[in-house]
Amino acid sequence: MGLTSNKVLALAAVFAALLFVATVWLWPRLARRSWRAVTGRVGLLLVTQVALLASLGIAANQVFGFYASWADLFGRETDQGVVVNHTAGGRGGPLQVVSSGAVQGVSGDRPQTTGQIQRVDIAGRTSRLATPAYVYLPPEYFQPQFRTRTFPVTVVLTGYPGTARALVDKLRYPRTAQELAKNGRMQPMILVMLRPTVAPPRDTECVDVPGGPQTETFFAKDLPEAVLAHYRVGKRPGSWGVMGDSTGGYCALKLAMHFPGVYTAGVGLSPYYKAPIDPTTGDLFHRDRALRDRADLMWLIGHAPAPDTSLLVTSSRVGEHNYAATLRFIERVQATNKTRIASIILGSGGHNFNTWRREIPAALQWLSGRLSDR
Structure with a gap:
């Protein structure tokens, strides 16, 4: 069991x-x-x-949803892999659909009316990292009148350790996106849901570790290439967003700031702003000060050219430890006059799923307004 x-x-x-x-x-x-x-x-x-x-x-x-299995709990997870391209014209692509199913909590049994959730395996050609993920396709994706339409994409990341399935079952991203689009409060979009930990059990904090996992490259290059090769998605930078909670929120902000040509907007739900160094991460920077500073979002916004991107951060006055840091980050971003910043500040709410479920609908609406379908 x-x-x-x-x-x-x-x-x-x-x-x-x-x-x-x-x-x-x-x-x-x-x-x-x-x-x-x-x-x-x-x-x-x-x-x-x-x-x-x-x-x-x-x-x-x-x-x-902290751990997905006994092996995950005891640090013996083995579902990582190395991509080996034996032939240029091989049958396997960078994204393979493993299974598909309906969106929970939505009435109906046809993809044209409920949308679809696909479990996929994604293999990074450049980073040589591989990871499972879930992809939500909105009902419009299957409707004949939209057969030539491309859709915007949002990459959704869990916290650490987290499980990708929790984004579907616990945080209810697909169900929320389907309901918001049905009610005209956001445009239909594709969600790609996965863990930021693509080299488990190590917490890489979405960093390209010297001599180690190239996690940032996976999210900035490999993941968009894999999704573009398989789905009808927008190819322009304005078609892609990224969001996440906790560690995933830090990663989302960092990816949007580091790669505004890939992700036009980033949402951090209860994020922090500097990669921790602890037993789960190991040595992320190998004494490379430039790499360490680049991963410090507070330092980055004050010392590097401001990226042309939009950011949304969330916190609460009571219950979240990042409240003061979030206010400082907002102030520093505002001073750039180039990077755009918005926030959701709750009166109270802890670092948990219940708080994030309260923030996700407004965050998806905000993100939808900044993405195009071309």
Whole structure:
């Protein structure tokens, strides 16, 4: 049974409950002062607490989508790969559709009315990185009157560690985009949803690591090329946007600032503005100060030419640790008179899915207004 299985959660909860009952039942028998009785009490308490914490952890993972599997949890995920192009005219392209399905929560069973979610594998020809992703195609993509139309694209990134599926099930990006377009509040667009961690289990913070994973190259070059080769999407820079939460929000802002010729707009939901260095990231910069400074968005906006792009950042006055930093970032961007900045500031809201679900509809509308379909 998988880590995200409801059966695993149910078994963990039942096991914890049984241990609690056993502790209450056996406690009077262990009331003596002998070393065996004391050891028994300590053992019961320890096992019960571990079981309770494990069930709570599994439940939290179900809600927030931190880890996709047991291998992911224990750092032994192996679904990474190296692309080897044996022939120029080979059958396989940089993007392969693995499966397809309907949009959850939308009535109907035809792509022409509900849209479609495709699970795909994307292989980077330049970065030689490979990763799974989900692609949302709006209903208009399948309708005969739009058979020659191209669509704008938004790349959607999770936090770290996160799972791409959480963008579909927990944050409900496809369902929200479908409803907004149906109500005329945004234009139909394609969503490409994936983790920023394309070299798991390492958190690369969307950096081209010297001698390591070329993550930024994957998102700036390989991913757009793969999507362009497979779907009817706009080829101009004005057709592409990028957004994400937490680590994905930092990556989205950075990609829009570093590559305004690729991404015309970027949305950071609860972002931070400087790549951390910790055990999950390892040494990202290898003492390269220029690379480190380039990844520091506060430094970049004050020392490098202002990029011609549009940015949206979000925070809350109570519950988010990035509130003060977000206000400083807004002020610095405003001083450039070239990079455009907007914000969503909630009164309260923590660093979690519930907060981001409150921000996603307005953020998608804002992004839609800045993207073209050509």
